[in-house]
Amino acid sequence: MKRSALSLHATRMAALALALVTLAGCDTLNDWFASDRVNYKGAGSAPALAVPGDLTTTPTDQRYVAPPANLALGGSPQRAVTAAGNSTEGQPNAQDPLGMHIERDGDRRWLVVDGRTPEQLWPQLQEFWQENGFVLKTDAPATGIMNTDWAENRANIPDDWFRRTVGKVIDFAYSSGTRDSFRTLVSRGPADTTDISITHSAMEEMLTGQDKTSSRWEERPRDPALEALFLTKLMQKFGLTEAQSKQLLTDARPAxxxxxxxxxxxxxxxxxxxxxxxxxxxxxxxxxxxxxxxxxxxxxxxxxxxxxxxxxxxxxxxxxxxxxxxxxxxxxxxxxxxxxxxxxxxxxxxxxxxxxxxxxxxxxxxxxxxxxxxxxxxx
The missing domain is CATH 3.30.310.170 (Outer membrane protein assembly factor BamC)
Known part of the structure; x- marks a missing residue:
């Protein structure tokens, strides 16, 4: 069944909301970091696509297959306790009292965790994306590359009166008309540190034709604010408070x-x-x-x-x-x-x-x- 003009309205509203989000000021950051701005957990899987007879399934490259769950990746290290009382994954020091900091290059930001190896942090990164509603498409600790599958941010669907009534019964039929995926690169940094970056990719479904009964997917620009949001959520996964993670993001060091x-x-x-x-x-x-x-x-x-x-x-x-x-x-x-x-x-x-x-x-x-x-x- 083709998407209707009502669904297109939801897509337009979602795109407008995302376009208004920037890293320009603290007020905008505080709005974006509200807990209800992302919801990938509520999105069900898309219907399986039958493979035509003239196509074959591409074999999985073993480089990108996660190791067995019982294979140790370096062991989960004991958390350190900071002067502020946090139980943190990083190792606190004079330069980083919370055991980690953020660096930036233009609008790109990445997390630097002190005293930890990529192997030690990898299991927590797997849990992080799964807890946030994503399926991992690439899970390759040997290369430090982790890609999520495409998922829909259900928080982008307007919560209007129609959805609050009829939508309670058929909420699965609603769509924001957008899909997001995230790439995590994990690198061994200097002086026993680990660098973690998160990159966003996005697609938007656009209705076409005079009667708007057909559609096509088009690329959308990456969203630096959404990347920053997930960096703050990752810092909280590693033991910081919401306020501490926001402060580290604000105090990002130029590199x-x-x-x-x-x-x-x-x-x-x-x-x-x-x-x-x-x-x-x-x-x-x-x-x-x-x-x-x-x-x-x-x-x-x-x-x-x-x-x-x-x-x-x-x-x-x-x-x-x-x-x-x-x-x-x-x-x-x-x-x-x-x-x-x-x-x-x-x-x-x-x-x-x-x-x-x-x-x-x-x-x-x-x-x-x-x-x-x-x-x-x-x-």
């Missing part, structure tokens, strides 16, 4: 260094005026801000394995379009994979380049476009 283009080798590369540890994290965040998805990464080799991401195709594969009887071009092949190399040029300079399978700088037009995009994102 920026200029990126310059070097064309001396006959192809464009980037030079970052910072150490490998910090550059590795920032390049991963910059890739997340583009339409390139990090499929895998190898920190020991300084390689990010990326491909161009088509969010609508991913939504289609997840089955959310099944109820719309969507039929598209099934012969489209996965996007080409590129290798983004991060390597030290000295103690305070790190080079970023797109390389081929032999480790040589890739001078193709696509590779150089990635360098240009990274340069824009890192400055």
């Amino acid at each position: 920026t260094a200029p990126a310059t283009i070097d064309q001396s080798a006959g192809a464009s590369t980037l030079d970052l005026q910072e150490s490998f540890d910090r550059a590795w994290l920032r390049v991963g965040l910059a890739l997340d801000r583009t339409n390139f998805t990090v499929d895998n990464r190898d920190r020991s080799k300084g390689i990010y394995y990326v491909r161009y991401a088509d969010s609508m195709q991913e939504l289609k594969k997840e089955g959310l379009l099944g109820k719309l009887f969507y039929s598209g071009n099934s012969s489209k092949k996965p996007g080409q994979e590129f290798l983004v190399n991060v390597r030290s040029k000295g103690e305070t300079v790190t080079q970023v380049a797109v390389v081929d399978a032999n480790g040589q700088v890739d001078n193709s037009s696509d590779a150089q476009r990635i360098v240009t995009l990274l340069h824009a994102q890192l400055n």
Whole structure:
């Protein structure tokens, strides 16, 4: 059954509400951090999409399969007690009395947890997303990549009189017309710290045609305020109070260094005026801000394995379009994979380049476009 104009109204209202949310001031942050602004738990799973006979199910890459529940990832460490009385996952110190802090680069923020390894924090991150109503699509502790499935924020559906009456019986029929997913990158930082970033992706269903009985999914911009909200919720999972987590977000420490283009080798590369540890994290965040998805990464080799991401195709594969009887071009092949190399040029300079399978700088037009995009994102 096609969506009606009433459902489109709900979608419009949700989009308007999200557009008004920014990180400009404390009042807006306080409004957004209200507990009723997100509700992914109430969203049921989409109907299963039958696989046509001419298609086969893609085999699961074992790199992205979570280890068995009984396989230790380093053990759950005993929490420390802060001077404020918190039982926290981080290790308090003079610089971080709560055992953690927030750093930022432009509108991107990430959590730094002191004295903990990615292996120690991974089980808590799994619990965190599951407790917030998400299914994990990628759960790869070996690479530090965790992706949620697409889910609907039921809090975006207007609570009007019709929904409060008739909607109590058929609430499942209501839809915000939006879907969200989140990527968590977990990296080993300097001085026994762990860096955790959360990146939001979004799609919106738009009605088409003169009679508005058809629809299509379109990408929406990532929402920095929603990313910040989940960072505060994660800090609370790790033992902080709501007030403490908001304060750490407000007091985010700037972590920026200029990126310059070097064309001396006959192809464009980037030079970052910072150490490998910090550059590795920032390049991963910059890739997340583009339409390139990090499929895998190898920190020991300084390689990010990326491909161009088509969010609508991913939504289609997840089955959310099944109820719309969507039929598209099934012969489209996965996007080409590129290798983004991060390597030290000295103690305070790190080079970023797109390389081929032999480790040589890739001078193709696509590779150089990635360098240009990274340069824009890192400055």
